[in-house]
Structure formats: structure tokens, C-alpha cells
Amino acid sequence: MHGYSQLHTGALDDVNVTVSLHAGATLLSLIAGTLGGRPHGVPRHWQRAVAAVIGDDAVILRPLFDPHYSVIPDCLTATSTMAEADMRAYLSALAELDDFILLRELEAEFGPVLPRHWHPVADCPGTWIRAYAGVMNRLWEEFRTVWKSADTLLRKEQERIGLAAVTRSLPALLPGLSERLISDGASIRLPDQQGRSFDLSGRRLTFVPVISGQGACLFSFDQPGPAWIGYPLPAVGLLWGGPTGRAARDDTDKLALALGHTRAAILRLAGTPIPIGRLAALLNCSPSTASYHCDQLQAADLLSRHRHGRHVHVKITERGDELLAILA
Numbered sequence: 001m002h003g004y005s006q007l008h009t010g011a012l013d014d015v016n017v018t019v020s021l022h023a024g025a026t027l028l029s030l031i032a033g034t035l036g037g038r039p040h041g042v043p044r045h046w047q048r049a050v051a052a053v054i055g056d057d058a059v060i061l062r063p064l065f066d067p068h069y070s071v072i073p074d075c076l077t078a079t080s081t082m083a084e085a086d087m088r089a090y091l092s093a094l095a096e097l098d099d100f101i102l103l104r105e106l107e108a109e110f111g112p113v114l115p116r117h118w119h120p121v122a123d124c125p126g127t128w129i130r131a132y133a134g135v136m137n138r139l140w141e142e143f144r145t146v147w148k149s150a151d152t153l154l155r156k157e158q159e160r161i162g163l164a165a166v167t168r169s170l171p172a173l174l175p176g177l178s179e180r181l182i183s184d185g186a187s188i189r190l191p192d193q194q195g196r197s198f199d200l201s202g203r204r205l206t207f208v209p210v211i212s213g214q215g216a217c218l219f220s221f222d223q224p225g226p227a228w229i230g231y232p233l234p235a236v237g238l239l240w241g242g243p244t245g246r247a248a249r250d251d252t253d254k255l256a257l258a259l260g261h262t263r264a265a266i267l268r269l270a271g272t273p274i275p276i277g278r279l280a281a282l283l284n285c286s287p288s289t290a291s292y293h294c295d296q297l298q299a300a301d302l303l304s305r306h307r308h309g310r311h312v313h314v315k316i317t318e319r320g321d322e323l324l325a326i327l328a
Contacts, residue, residue, distance in 0.1 A: 003195030007188045007221045016204045017165040019158040022085040023147045024078025025230035027139050029212035036065030041213025043240050043268040053142045060131045066117045070193045073105040079220050082228050094133040099125040150211050157209045178231040180217045190219050209233040235284035237265035255327040263293050273313040
């Protein structure tokens with residue numbers, strides 16, 4: 001990933017901020033981290049579940065995640081229903097999407113000559129839309145139980161962001177939302193191959209907690225629609241219990257029964273290198289507690305540590321990955 005897109009917000013204390021508990025961004029992140037080659041940090045057992053649900057329809061998703069283009073037309077995302085946080089409305093809108101709307105958005109984004117990877121869509125837009133809507137419906141049915149199990153965490157996050165906005169402490173909160181988000185108090189930068197620039201221009205800025213992985217990063221800044229940013233839900237690792245539909249507190253989670261809930265969550269979070277401080281934030285525990293559990297996992301050759309500058313990163317070992325595959 002090279003380059004950043006930048007949203008010029010002006011003074012963050014003056015921005016109208018809301019939180020949307022919309023699962024549409026989560027579905028996109030699950031796909032991006034499983035089939036799109038994006039570093040969203042989706043745990044492997046969830047990746048297997050996503051891949052199984054999508055099956056042979058994976059081919060229709062390729063235009064959305066080309067290595068050189070990160071553009072997904074707004075009509076295919078949850079942008080239009082973000083304010084209402086209504087999954088039923090989002091899925092219905094997808095099923096009823098007019099071919100012309102999709103083609104118009106593609107032309108507005110790319111001009112009259114579409115990139116090659118969008119040609120199959122433009123050739124048979126109606127067929128492609130129906131297939132895409134079917135994928136999103138199946139994925140929602142598979143993961144809706146996980147989403148419901150996260151309700152308490154989601155509500156707490158909604159309160160946390162709301163409190164920061166009311167107390168004018170949003171500038172201090174933003175850097176902790178995501179490792180991939182950069183804020184200087186007057187603008188926000190996020191990774192994007194196209195490296196575009198946008199102005200908030202008095203619009204509402206909506207934050208959308210995402211339940212997928214610690215690297216989740218999605219956004220839509222285009223005018224005149226709403227501006228929104230999807231970021232990892234804090235303590236997302238606590239939800240990585242079963243393949244899908246079971247939280248880590250479920251007694252059917254074999255990995256948690258063998259290692260304990262916290263250590264099981266650490267192994268699932270450490271599929272890609274992650275700083276211990278970030279790990280603690282995702283698990284909603286202190287850095288010393290996270291470090292203690294990492295010590296025990298390292299002693300069992302399930303986790304390795306590496307220093308990167310001032311930070312210590314942990315990553316699951318081959319032996320840990322094998323254990324995860326067997327018990328997850």
C-alpha cells in the first residue's frame with residue numbers, strides 16, 4: 001500500500017461527530033482481509049469461514065480489490081444507509097440497485113475508459129450486482145451472530161467516542177483508533193493507493209467500529225455523501241472464539257478451554273506482528289497483563305517476540321498456528 005488519502009477537517013473540536021453501529025463496513029473488511037489481499041488482520045479461522053461462504057463467487061469480488069485501485073463505488077458500500085445503521089435497508093438497496101447507478105459511479109470515478117478489471121462488471125452489470133448482493137447476504141447470515149454478541153462492546157465504543165466529542169478531546173483519541181490513521185488536529189490521513197485529497201466542508205464525520213481484525217481500515221470521503229471511517233473495535237480479539245457466531249466466552253471454544261480466554265485471543269490477534277501495547281488495547285487489559293500472557297505463550301513456543309524500534313512485536317509461531325488450526 002503506497003500513499004495516503006487526506007481528509008481536511010479543520011479544527012477537530014468543531015467537527016460534528018457521530019458513531020454508526022453499521023455491520024456493512026465489517027462485511028467489507030472481512031472480504032478485504034480474506035480475498036482482497038488487504039492487511040485487515042482477519043483471524044485465520046474467520047478467513048476460512050468467509051472463503052467457505054463466498055465459494056466460487058470469489059471471482060466476482062476481484063474488481064473491488066485490484067492491487068492498484070482501492071476504489072469501491074459508494075452504491076456498493078453501506079454509505080447510503082450509514083446514518084441509520086440499518087443492515088436490512090443496506091441489503092435491500094443492494095438487491096434493488098439499478099445498473100445505471102453503478103455504471104454512472106464507475107464513470108464518475110474513472111472516466112469513459114474503465115480499468116480492465118472493471119470490464120466484466122460493465123459488460124453485465126445486472127448479473128454482477130445480483131451476484132454481489134447474494135454474497136453480502138450470505139456473509140451477513142454467517143456473521144450476524146458474532147455482530148450481536150458484540151453489542152455491549154459496540155455500545156461502550158459509541159459512548160466513548162460520544163464522550164470524546166462532547167469533552168472536545170477527539171484530537172487525543174484519534175491516534176489510538178488505528179495504527180493506520182494519522183491525524184494532525186486539522187486533517188486525517190488513511191492508506192490509499194490513489195492518494196486523494198478531500199474536504200469535510202461542514203459535513204458530519206461518522207466513525208464506524210469494525211469487527212474483523214486489528215488492521216481494519218475503510219473510509220468514504222467523497223462529496224456530497226457522508227464522510228465515514230471504519231476502524232477496529234477495541235477488544236475485538238474477545239470475539240474471536242469459534243469459527244463464527246460464538247464469542248470467546250463460549251464454553252465450546254476449544255482453544256480457550258485449552259489455553260484460557262486471554263491467551264487464545266492473543267494467538268488469534270498475533271497472526272501478523274502486533275505491538276504488545278496495541279494487543280493490550282484490543283484485549284481491554286493492561287500492557288503488563290498482556291506481556292505476562294505473551295511470556296507464557298512464548299515459553300510454550302506458541303508465540304515469538306521481535307523488537308521494532310522502541311516497540312516489541314509478537315507473532316504466532318508455526319507451532320502456534322498449527323494448534324490454532326486444530327482447535328479453532
